[in-house]
Amino acid sequence: MEKSINLTLKVWRQASPTAKGKFETYSLKNISTDASFLEMMDILNEQLVKEHKEPVAFDHDCREGICGMCSLYINGHPHGPDGEITTCQLHMRNFHDGQTITIEPWRSAAFPVIKDLVVDRGAFDKIIQAGGFVSVNTGGVPDGNAIPIPKDKADEAMDAASCIGCGACVAACKNGSAMLFLSAKVSQLALLPQGKVEAARRAKAMVAKMDELGFGNCTNTGACEAECPKNVSLSNIARLNREFLKAKFKD
Amino acid sequence: MAKIEESATTEQVTTEQRIITVQDAKIPEGPLAEKWTRYKSSQKLVNPANKRRLDVIVVGTGLAGASAxxxxxxxxxNVLNFCIQDSPRRAHSIAAQGGINAAKNYQNDGDSIYRLFYDTIKGGDYRAREANVYRLAEVSNDIIDQCVAQGVPFAREYGGLLDNRSFGGAQVSRTFYAKGQTGQQLLLGAYSALSRQIGKGSVKLFPRYEMMDVVIVDGRARGIIARNxxxxxxxRFSAHAVVVGTGGYGNAFFLSTNAMASNGSAAIQMYKKGAYFANPAYAQIHPTCIPVHGDYQSKLTLMSESLRNDGRIWVPKKKEDAEAIRAGKLKPTEIKEEDRDYYLERRYPAFGNLVPRDVASRAAKERCDAGYGVGNTGLAVYLDFSDAIKRLGEDVVRARYGNLFQMYEKIVDDNPYKTPMMIYPAIHYTMGGIWVDYELQTSVKGLFCIGEANFSDHGANRLGASALMQGLADGYFILPYTIQNYLADQIQVPRLSTDAPEFLEALKAVDEKINKLMxxxxxxSVDSIHRELGLVMWDFVGMGRTKEGLETALERIKEIRNEFWNKVYIPGKSQDFNVELEKAIRLADFIEIGELMARDALMREESCGGHFREEYQTPDGEALRNDEDFSFASCWKYTGEGKEPELWKEPLEYEFVKRQQRNYKA
Known part of the structure; x- marks a missing residue:
């Protein structure tokens, strides 16, 4: 049932990439528990604008958990305390009256802060650009049903492909590793006959790019899987390692 | 278009003479099924060596933009590609859930290119161009093949072949899907193809850039001004041609299923530089969205149309039951089967719960207005899965719709496996947009418009699973051909300096506008004014429109414009990361769009598709078209600040299809 709660927010404010950041404290009254977390942030910003102060910058767009734009490290968890969802789908019924909520940006060497809670995740795009595709041009491809794909393989590929590229896995990892993100793409394409052809080349190119961009190594703590809003499985990392080793043996 | 431009400059042109002809629209001659082939075999191409010397700006990285x-x-x-998000993968195409149509006939249920064409024309209430729609149906099959080749993990049958589901407005199963995340998977496919080109250096990507204006040099689009x-x-950026694929303008309503940053500013910029804005009134209200619940609400969430495959829509038959439910004294599960009104099955036995979106939305409004609505506001109807769960088992329902059910539960805090979902219509998609000819070129030379941003294929109502089809058709298979017919004449044109006076002037104008706002x-706050605009749009330019209401809307929008330009507060500096300024720039354009929508709706004295004028309906409440007087695309031409736009008409000739009153009853 809907009710209202009062909150204290400790929000990371940082004017620019090079500026020194710090926490600011704000108090919010009468927040409906049916509001989403980002609607709560909207209310905070409305309040700040009314006081002629600069609102808190944070990334968000679709607000239905699929674009991967929203981030936020909430009380020590990427995307907050509720499981299997992004920040935009987190609702205030997960918090209690009088609670203090600490809100930080993703913290990772590979994701520098742009402003306040906004970070630059361009490194993820660069990993995909290094090999996260099937090398086909538009046109001249065979009929969609020309190559049958076993349903379980297609389903498994779909599960890996459900990654939204939000970066929670990197934010959750003490090493700042992008292995879950990278392995999800490598797995999706390696599982399908269309992507199998260049699987080895893909794995090597993407791993090399990841290392170059300053992401850390994977030490199998599993924090990425636990915090992933889309339940992308750790088994993808095992598959990536297999593909990577196969590629290395071939060299 | 030369003829139009000449005549437009003479003051004495009357409405009757403001006609866009078949020749202006560049529709190829010949039988319907041969037009596209004929076009391709006679169009001009650019040879490989010359392609390297030509630059194309593509604004937007959704399905249309990324694929193009x-x-x-x-x-x-050489491509320069811009997006407002931090990555091209985040464009709002990503949120499309249900699927993509194609005329493969894999299910052997009688589908064909002609049938997909016909369903789309009929679904659009006979307000789209035949030649464009036929071409769309024609290339639909190539899209599926292309996506499969990219590694898009479409749903498959146990035999390994592609699976299909049904969507509204069709009696065949032609919708391909990837769980409830089809848009995501198709966009990631296009994004991967785009990423491959970025990696090769053939596309230069500009993320977190927003188009501010199109630059015209000697009557041709030669570049854009963008804000970092x-x-x-x-x-300033220059190119030989500019392609805009920036999506729809549904956020004029503030609350919509669009993403927060989705906007119509690029459309307004093109309009103000001479491109016609066509059919602005055609907006789609989607029947299955989670109802509005609080005044702090920032957006409305769509529940995929695919749910209507297995869900049954109903309200209580008795008013006292509806009242008891609204008061929280009765639960939907306590209403007996015989006391439920499955109103879509009752009114439309042939299509049942799978009638097109406009029909389903209006039927929900009709029941709620009559006092049978549920939820605490009375503005909701039930979408019930209990029959499907009985028939198929919870596991099958979970496999089909699990992610949607989870999303519903997280937002509403109610378990849809146990109790029916509550849904209500919300603004979702805009069929109207920038007018384009058969080549997807606007009325400004060298300026192209693709995807939802253009007006071309859906007429007055879009069928489910056709937006993804159109976005990818435009981007993969149509624009890359048709743009060459234009670029073939541009090979001698050297790269333009962005120091040309036209670029400096355009930049200065944008800069002045921003300074004025600051x-x-x-x-x-920007949002408080945007919410006010949204309420006016929903109340008067929404599902049921009247002459009186639209006139009120035009008055109210004037007041809102005044309020905005005198009372908005934007904190911070203009040369900084400033979200409030971004929103203000977009709202200024939404106000213009809102006015155009109301003006167009007022002009169109008929009901068709998503445009429902209450004065024009059949005795049983269906949309009543007037083909005699309104069989045209309304194309609005900008005439200057504070002046009324001119109405130009592109008559819609139906050469191959016989127009009928749309019937989903039998």
């Missing part, structure tokens, strides 16, 4: 940018770069053009959203600085320093 990737395909053009694969062909050898991180630094706030304005930058200087207002009033007391109202």
């Amino acid at each position: 940018a990737a395909s053009l770069a694969e062909m050898g053009f 959203l991180v630094t706030g600085k304005l930058e 200087k207002i320093q009033g007391e109202r």
Whole structure:
């Protein structure tokens, strides 16, 4: 049932990439528990604008958990305390009256802060650009049903492909590793006959790019899987390692 | 278009003479099924060596923008690609859930290119161009093949072949899907093709950049002014052609299923530079969205149309039951089967719960207005899965719709496996947009418009699973051909300097507009004014429109414009990461769009598709078209600040299909 709660927010404010950041404290009254977390942030910003102060910058767009734009490290968890969802789908019924909520940006060497809670995740795009595709041009491809794909393989590929590229896995990892993100793409394409052809080349190119961009190594703590809003499985990392080793043996 | 431009400059042109002809629209001659083939075999092409010397700007990285940018770069053009998000993968196409149509006839249920064409024309209530729609149906099959080749993990049968589901407005199963995340998977496919080209250096990507204006040199689009959203600085970019794929303008309503940053500003910029804005009134209200619940609400969430495959829509038969439910004294599960009104099955036995969106939305409004609505506001109907769960088991329902059910539960805090979902219509998609000819070129030379941003294929109502089809058709298979017919004449044109006076002037104009906004320093937040606009739009330019209501809307929008330009408050600096300024720039354009929508709806004295004028309906409440007087696309031409736009008409000739009153009853 809907009710209202009062909150204290400790929000990371940082004017620019090079500026020194710090926490600011704000108090919010009468927040409906049916509001989403980002609607709560909207209310905070409305309040700040009314006081002629600069609102808190944070990334968000679709607000239905699929674009991967929203981030936020909430009380020590990427995307907050509720499981299997992004920040935009987190609702205030997960918090209690009088609670203090600490809100930080993703913290990772590979994701520098742009402003306040906004970070630059361009490194993820660069990993995909290094090999996260099937090398086909538009046109001249065979009929969609020309190559049958076993349903379980297609389903498994779909599960890996459900990654939204939000970066929670990197934010959750003490090493700042992008292995879950990278392995999800490598797995999706390696599982399908269309992507199998260049699987080895893909794995090597993407791993090399990841290392170059300053992401850390994977030490199998599993924090990425636990915090992933889309339940992308750790088994993808095992598959990536297999593909990577196969590629290395071939060299 | 030369003829139009000449005649437009003479003051004495009357409405009757403001006609866009078949020749202006460049529709090829010949039988319907041969037009596209004929076009392709006679169009001009650009040879590989010359492609390298030609630059194309593509604004937007959704299905249309990303697929166009990737395909053009694969062909050898230099592409500059812009998006407002931090990554091209985040464009709002990503949120499309249900699926994509194609005329493969894999299910052997009688589908064909002609049938997909016919369903789309009929679904659009006979307000789209036959030639364009036929071409769309024709290339639909190539899209599926292309996506499969990219590694898009479509749903498959146990035999390994592609699976299909049904969607509204069709009696065949032609919708391909990837769980409830089809848009995501198709966009990631286009994004991967785009990424491959970025990696090769053939596309230069500008993320967190927003188009601020199109630059016209000697009557041709030659570049854009864009704002770097991180630094706030304005930058100039030149090219031989400009392609805009920036999506729809549904956020004029503030609350919609669009993403927060989705906007109509690029459309307004093109309109103000001479491109016609066509059919602005055609907006789609989607029947299955989670109902509005609080005044702090920032957006409305769609529940995929695919749910209507297995869900049954109903309200209580008795008013007292509806009242008891609204008061929280009765639960939907306590209403007996015989006391439920499955009103879509009752009114439309042939299509049942799978009638097109406009029909389903209006039927929900009709029941709620009559006092049978549920939820605490009375503005909701039930979408019930209990029969499907009985028939198929919970596991099958979970496999089909699990992610949607989870999303519903997280938002509403109610378990849809146990108790029916509550849904209500919400603004979702805009069929109207920038007018384009058969080549997807606007009335400005060298300026192209693709995807939802253009007006072309859906008429007055879009069928489910057709937006993804159109976006990818435009981007992969149509624009990369048709743009060459234009670029073939541009090979001698050297790269233009962005120091040309036209670029400096355009930049100065944008800069002045931003300074004007920053200087207002009033007391109202951007969102508070946007919400006000949204309410006016929903109340008067929404599902049921009247002459009186639309006139009120035009008055109210004038007041809102005044309020905005005198009282908005934007904090911070313009040359900085400034979200409030971004929103203000977009709202200024939404106000213009809102006015155009109301003006167009007032002009169109008929009901068709998503445009429902209450004065024009059949005795049983269906949309009543007037083909005699309104069989045209309304194309609005900008005539200057504060002046009324001119109405130009593109008559819609139906050469191959016989127009009928749309019937989903039998």
